Amino acid sequence: MATADVHINYVHAQWSSRWVFVLAATGSAVGLGNIWKFPYMVGQGGGGAFVLVYLVCIALVGIPIMMAEVLLGRRARRSPVNTMRVLALDEGAGAGWQFVGWLGMATGFLILSFYSVVAGWTLAYVFRTASGVFATQDPQQIKALFGVFVTDPAKVLIWHTLFMVTTTVIVARGVQAGLEKAVRFMMPVLLILLLALVFYAMGSSGFGQGIEFLFSTDFSRLTPGVILGAMGQAFFSLSLGMGAILIYGSYLPQSASIAGSTFMIIAADTAVALLAGLAIFPIVFANGLEPAAGPPLIFEILPIAFGQMPGGGFWGTLFFVLLVFAAWTSAISLIEPAVAWLTETRGFRRMVSAVLTGGLAWLLGLLTIMSFSHWAFSFRFLGLEKTNGFFDIFDILTTNITLPVGGILIAVFAGWKMQRPHLQDELRLASRAGFEVWLFLTRFVAPVMVGLLLLYLLFGHYFDA
Ligand code: TRP
Numbered sequence: 431m432a433t434a435d436v437h438i439n440y441v442h443a444q445w446s447s448r449w450v451f452v453l454a455a456t457g458s459a460v461g462l463g464n465i466w467k468f469p470y471m472v473g474q475g476g477g478g479a480f481v482l483v484y485l486v487c488i489a490l491v492g493i494p495i496m497m498a499e500v501l502l503g504r505r506a507r508r509s510p511v512n513t514m515r516v517l518a519l520d521e522g523a524g525a526g527w528q529f530v531g532w533l534g535m536a537t538g539f540l541i542l543s544f545y546s547v548v549a550g551w552t553l554a555y556v557f558r559t560a561s562g563v564f565a566t567q568d569p570q571q572i573k574a575l576f577g578v579f580v581t582d583p584a585k586v587l588i589w590h591t592l593f594m595v596t597t598t599v600i601v602a603r604g605v606q607a608g609l610e611k612a613v614r615f616m617m618p619v620l621l622i623l624l625l626a627l628v629f630y631a632m633g634s635s636g637f638g639q640g641i642e643f644l645f646s647t648d649f650s651r652l653t654p655g656v657i658l659g660a661m662g663q664a665f666f667s668l669s670l671g672m673g674a675i676l677i678y679g680s681y682l683p684q685s686a687s688i689a690g691s692t693f694m695i696i697a698a699d700t701a702v703a704l705l706a707g708l709a710i711f712p713i714v715f716a717n718g719l720e721p722a723a724g725p726p727l728i729f730e731i732l733p734i735a736f737g738q739m740p741g742g743g744f745w746g747t748l749f750f751v752l753l754v755f756a757a758w759t760s761a762i763s764l765i766e767p768a769v770a771w772l773t774e775t776r777g778f779r780r781m782v783s784a785v786l787t788g789g790l791a792w793l794l795g796l797l798t799i800m801s802f803s804h805w806a807f808s809f810r811f812l813g814l815e816k817t818n819g820f821f822d823i824f825d826i827l828t829t830n831i832t833l834p835v836g837g838i839l840i841a842v843f844a845g846w847k848m849q850r851p852h853l854q855d856e857l858r859l860a861s862r863a864g865f866e867v868w869l870f871l872t873r874f875v876a877p878v879m880v881g882l883l884l885l886y887l888l889f890g891h892y893f894d895a
Contacts, residue, residue: 442507442770443604448686450610452694455669455678457613457759459699460620462548463667465753466728468703469710473721474814475659476651477643481707483657487664488700491879494871495670495837496692498844501856503679504688509771510534510673513680514843523847530839534673535768537832539787540824541672542764543794546597547821549757550589551729552750554579559746564737569717572737573730580726581803590795593754597761598788601769602781613759620752623745624702627709630735636715643721644707654890655812658883662829667699671833671840674763677770688857689864709735725818765791798824812890830887834880841880845873 445451472480506513511531518527558564564572580586631637665671679688710728713735714721723730736746765787772783797805797820808817816822844853850869859865 442681442773444683445681448683448691451678451682451686452691453613453617454610454759454763455675455691455695456698457617457756458669458674458678458763459667459695459760460617460702461756461760462545462552462753463663463760464699464703465624465706465756466548466552466725468663468667469707470724470727471659471663472644472707473711473714473727474724475656476648476653477721478645478647479649479652480656480660481644481704482647483652483660484664484703485700487661487879488668488696490871491661491837491876492664492668492670492696493692494868494876495841496668496675496696497688497857497868498840498872499670499673499675500679500682500688500692501853502840502844503673503676504682504684505852505856507680509680509774510676510767511771512774513673513676518843518847521847521849521852523843527839527843527847530836530843531673531767531771533832533836533839534671534676535771537672537828537836538674538764538767539791539794540832541666541828542597542761542791544798544821544824545757545761545764546594546791546795547586547590547798548725549593549754549761550586550591551580552753552757553593554585554589555729555733556747556750556754559733559736559743559750562743564733564746565742567737569719569734572733573719573726575733576726576729583799583803586799586802587796590799591792593757593761594788594792594795597758597765598784600758601762601765601788602784604780613755616752616755616759619748620756621702621705623749623752624705624709626745627732627735627749628705630739631709631712634712634716634735636712636717639715640708640710640712643711643715644704653813654883654886655814658812658830658887661880661883662834665833665837666829667703668696669760669763671836672764672828673767673836676840677767678763680770689859689868725821794824797821812887831884834884838877838880838884841872841876845869845877 445454502513502517506516508516509531511528514531515525515528518525567575631640669675710731711721713731717734719731732749733746736742739745768787769780769783772778772786773780801819801821805819806817807819808815810816811826853869854865857865857868
């Protein structure tokens with residue numbers, strides 16, 4: 431491949447404006463990771479200590495790597511695999527860098543497989559909440575209801591299938607056609623509803639305790655496992671490390687500011703996660719429930735609030751509907767790298783690519799469904815008891831391993847392999863100092879921080895007593 435063709439535009443479309451990119455990337459970032467995963471990880475990981483490390487990781491690792499992903503994508507305008515290959519050749523590095531793209535595609539499938547199952551739970555809870563059943567039950571009964579539901583594979587399968595089919599249809603139609611319009615409306619409404627929930631939580635007797643849990647840092651709970659979990663969550667929540675933001679960046683118009691867009695996306699994502707925490711923990715404490723409930727947490731807690739609130743049937747239904755939308759806008763970004771790759775290299779129509787990728791993720795999802803019932807098995811990981819077999823394995827493998835590894839490789843490639851003028855050309859930062867700070871974070875801080883944590887993951891058991 432000749433080096434000059436880096437600059438030709440390939441088969442793909444472009445966002446109609448920078449704002450559409452910001453919206454789409456925010457849609458990718460804001461999802462179940464913020465409202466389902468973040469609260470339960472905080473609950474298991476020691477409250478404020480986890481939150482603090484999470485925020486540090488967002489600032490020192492999330493910002494530079496997101497800028498790097500957008501930069502790489504926009505420069506090559508191809509799927510992650512081909513972006514890495516073409517840029518590596520252009521910069522005189524080895525074509526082996528395309529491994530980053532392959533790892534990313536595999537990671538996307540694994541994440542989507544369990545993401546769709548959880549989104550399926552959410553979809554089921556739209557109808558449950560609408561039925562008004564939660565208004566008639568006490569907290570313990572609501573909790574038990576979820577347990578009965580997830581251990582019934584046939585039921586969960588229906589919702590998982592429904593979510594995956596709709597996701598595939600959206601991806602097949604192309605991101606611009608339907609989704610952009612929906613996101614424009616849905617995301618602000620989700621934010622407003624979340625704020626309303628926070629107001630409700632403020633009036634509950636657990637508010638003080640909830641705030642205390644979220645923001646007071648008990649450093650004795652700051653184990654390497656918690657730090658590793660918080661870093662993985664930063665990657666997961668920002669959609670970093672697998673090429674999702676890269677592919678969205680590849681559709682970004684040339685004139686748009688990468689740094690400005692990145693700050694907006696990250697601010698929105700962080701705000702939604704913190705608001706979710708503020709809405710959930712007061713209700714947990716007010717009802718004497720367990721913050722460390724794990725993945726079931728929001729499905730046990732939020733229906734309690736909706737059951738007690740005036741108009742809760744309506745607001746609760748709306749909330750879960752919006753959460754499903756947030757999940758859709760994230761799910762499409764998980765397979766977009768694979769769809770783009772199939773379109774580029776195999777010449778498939780989007781329809782065919784979408785069905786193939788959605789089908790594979792659907793199939794993998796069956797393992798997660800079974801992990802909550804017949805095929806459940808448990809193991810210990812970094813001091814936490816994991817009880818949901820394949821679900822936990824896929825989650826750990828991606829959140830804690832392949833996303834951070836992908837993130838390091840992206841940072842190293844951008845920081846060390848690309849020529850400075852090429853970087854400056856894409857970023858076009860107004861301030862020289864700003865560029866130097868970004869380069870320093872990308873070259874040193876992000877790879878070293880993430881690398882040390884991964885080393886701990888591999889060899890940490892030698893240090894444990
Ligand atoms: N960030 C999304 C969420 O928080 C999930 C997601 C979408 C994702 N695309 C991703 C996670 C790419 C990791 C990588 O719900």
